[in-house]
Amino acid sequence: MGGCHLIDVRTIAMILNQDHTTDDKKLEITRHSGAHVMAEAVQSIFPDAKFGIGPAIENGFYYDFGLPHPLTPDDLPLIETKMNEIIAANVPFASQEVTKEEARRLFASQPYKLELIDEIPDEKVSLYQQGSFVDLCRGPHVRSTGEIKAFKLVSIAGAYWRGDEHRLMLQRIYGVAFETKKALAEYLKRLEEAAKRDHRKLGKELDLFSIHDEAGPGLVHWHPKGAIIRRLIEDFWRDEHIKRGYDIVYTPHIAKLDLWKTSGHWEFYHDYLYSPMEVEGQEYIIKPMNCLGHILIYKTKVRSYRELPLRYAELGTVYRYERSGVLHGLSRVRGFTQDDAHIFCRFDQLEDEVVGVLDLARFMMNTFGFTNYQVLLATRPEKYAGSAEVWEEATEILGRALARLNINYNIDPGEGVFYGPKIDIKLENALGRAWQGPTIQVDFNLPQRFDVTYIGEDGKEHLVAMVHRTVLGSMERFVASLIEHYGGVFPVWLAPLQVMVIPVADRHLDYAYKLESQLRSKGVRVGVDARSERLNLKIRQAQLDKVPYMLVVGDKEVANSTISVRLRSEEQLPSQSLDDFKETVTMAIADKITDLK
Template identity: 55%
Template sequence: MPEIRLPDGSVRSFSAPLTGAELARDIGAGLAKAAVGVRVDGQLRDLSTVLDHDVEVSIVTKDSAEGLDILRHSTAHLLAQAVKELFPAVQVTIGPVIENGFFYDFAAPKPFTPEDLAAITAKMHELVQADLPVQRELVSRDAAIQRFHAMGEEYKVQIIKDIPAAEDLSLYRQGDFVDLCRGPHVPRTGVLGAFALRSVAGAYWRGDSRNPMLQRIYGTAWATQKELDAFLQQQAEAERRDHRKIGTELELFSIQEDAGGGLVFWHPQGARIRKVIEDFWRAAHVDSGYELLFTPHIAHEDLWYTSGHKDFYAESMFQPMEDEGQPYQLKPMNCPFHILIYKSKLRSYRELPIRWAELGTVYRHEMSGALHGLMRVRGFTQDDAHIFCRPDQIESEIAGVLQLTQKILGTFGFDRYEINLSTRPEGSVGSDEIWETATAALEAALRRAGLAYQVDAGGGAFYGPKIDLKIEDAIGRKWQCSTIQLDFNLPERFGMEYVAEDSSRQVPIMIHRAIFGSVERFFGVLIEHYEGKFPLWLAPTQVVVAPISEQHSAYAEHVAKQLQGFGLRAETDLRSEKIGYKIRAHTLRRVPFMAVVGEREKGEGTISLRDRDGKDLGSIPVEILGKALQRLNSRRQQGLELA
């Protein structure tokens, strides 16, 4: 007679074994309708799982994060079934869950067309209406190889051959379609329905360009049609804000394939914004007690063996280069360089904490198929900082980092966060005492800052706990940017020390910390957040002075110089075009303000001002305008309202 302990602590006793689905029905009809899986003694399982002994069980509903993953994975199988029914010659490969959806890779004789996607979607809905049962079966590895070989699914055979011979495998069947998967999945296809296929892209088998090119179909799935519609609307808005499109239109940056791809070329307009961002970042750090560093772009390969990167990170590093028979490596991280500076002399406890910050460019070997505008590149600048401190200083230092993070991100208009505290995983380094001290310090700092957070139990790195902070942009998307990571490993590997108050030698705590994460990626987020309409303090050109006719050009240049005297990025448009054309052109450039000058303005020493949204702000004396924009600029204000 199994006793089932539920998440609320209550216990239900049953006279005979029952399934997860039957347990959900016993608890309530509403729960049963929403259920898509169960967690049994911490393990995620299908609703068909038989509960025949005393266990702890929670019902997984489709509106939870785990439930959404089950829905999306099941919808990926639904996609594969539809493709196989419509295109029998196609082979299936893998179909994982990704953020906000799923994809499935297919070995297809020819690329899928938009018309194919429409037909596949219709077939998927047809299979949902059929409400096919989804059934799990355990088979041996050899039996699975034979079955998929007989089906002509040679990619599945390759996957199975990489699995240890003694391991049983789970297969899932729905109708005539069978797929290899560890699950869990929804009990019937009728549970699905709120999904959409979004795009097709090429993808190399196993991500290796030496392998065959596959066809990857991307899709999304949600618990309800309302959520699906909201997501699709958000995605349509995201496409309109695409930083690659806006970056090209505003001549901010480019990715030059002739240079190899994944490398960012900053054009003058974009470089102006980057300079403003970096100047602000440096000033904020100096004000918060940091000192700035500059370190090389390469180092001897031995350094990366000492740090452990060659053992654990080699696939993401470029191949070494040789000089006079010695191997040198492009740096993927800045951390070892800061450690070497620390070790350049013996440190005292009185010197700690040491706070060092660097805008350091690093290089990582990303597969060409993974590159994406500014969001995924091969060379990027980390806004890196490292703090070396004593254990008793951890809480105050983390509190300072959180305060600085809120200040910097808030200045860019980001004040909504999702925060995760990741704690000790299995196989970690460091003593119980230091882990407990460090984790408690992180929690205390978060509470002191008044920040809500979730605990990701066991989600920390093997070398220390961490805080991850995601910002929410103007259309509700979350972006992982800021990370605060404690490190008990590198100080030991590099033999770092300080002389303690009792004259003993102690190992410092190392705190890795980034606020933007990557200047390039953060810039891409900013473009999409603002839709290219940067606030005045960030706009590459803040004011354009446009004369109505040629005879007013000299006055326009005089006005621009006056505004430049107030520290503004002002320029003139002296082209022999009509003023309406000029206004439209600079509106498309998203220039915050347009100052029109003609005979009346010249005589009065004024300008006729309008903003990029087309609002007429009237006639304003040049000096008053300069002071007003100067105030707006210095306050780093988000809007364009003149005080």
């Protein structure tokens, strides 16, 4: 592909504009240039490579290659070495505009490039060249390869051409790149730190949950300590919902297939449902959602406009078939418990209801200390139920509700579910990946299909407005986020074990048990480390378990009826009476405080 001479036009423009480009923009350009340098390196090592696309992404870049043989991690250092040579040679980037005809000739052996050329609407296309590598590219690029100061190739992955799973899979190499070596090192360090907070790792270390080959992938077993955390969240959740006018309900885990045919789930979500089982000649499925049960409860009598809104809430466990490659710890599983609720209301009540849900969602996020989340308003997709006008109106209502609470949000165009617009709140986990948390969805489909109505003031039947919503997402995913958010250092109210009493020697055991029973009677989760081990070991163990309070008791404490309090932050509190400590702990629990002072 090499050997053509290009006139440097854009690079000059870039130099002229350089003062105006922001640092972010500059970094993005550098990353993009890094992708080109990587492509050149791959071309020189594998001359038969076919080139896909190679954009800048968050933290770095990637390039997709079609190669007749698989790349292995061993190839990365070779490619890196070659890239470093190219960078050391500091070769200039040059660009040129050519006609599509010329471009097609140039890329005659590059099927992916030809496809891209065909899709560009303009008559001319632009090319960028550095060294022997020419690429179809909009640019811009850095002036020369020497401006790429710090990069590292991090992984190889398969990626469908054009993101379409029905097309060929190319091999993608991911790289990270920063403006300086220091920034790169800091980034890699951050990744390492994030990996330590990974809920899968902490879940094992802190004995919170497990997933078993024997039982099946994506099926979570909550250990006692994990179950405590979950139960506390559930209790809090239930109490808060009751305060806010929800009714708690329970619905069965299986139901007749016909129900799911009526709802349209069988038709639309067939791939996510587990196969039917036959019971007395009838087909049943395990529920993938809770909404139908709530609708059946609603429909047990004729409803008056006076009793709306009705809010049915359920910690409902559902099962969905997720493709094996997507499972991920607690975050993506096959059986999970949604903190679900369905609100049945009049259309004119919709805005207030959405405001209520948003306020609740925000309250929950704040309580658990989540400050990093993104709010998206997803609008009408191409295929949709109901009329465009109703969609329009409902979307406006969602927007107004967000505005009333001064919540910043972005529009996610066309990303609504087919049955209605929705508000999604995405949380970021320790590795910077966004996970779906709270979601509020208006549904125009089910009320129609199940004829969910109320009698209005006018004595006539009207369809209800229906809202599906969760404020945590699912218990599994939420706990995963919590583990990573706190790095396993749970606030006192959620800590599986809140206090560990550590006697210095066996003769202090009686005193230790006395403290234990007094704290336990206050509802504190407390244990005594009664092993004949040295103090240091017991401290270490409690530290590793991230127990908020360690009460060390020895001769001094027994003699003075005091306790010595060590925090997991390694801070040492002054010697104090048990009564004082009881007050400290119970307040920390009641106020759900996150820091230990």
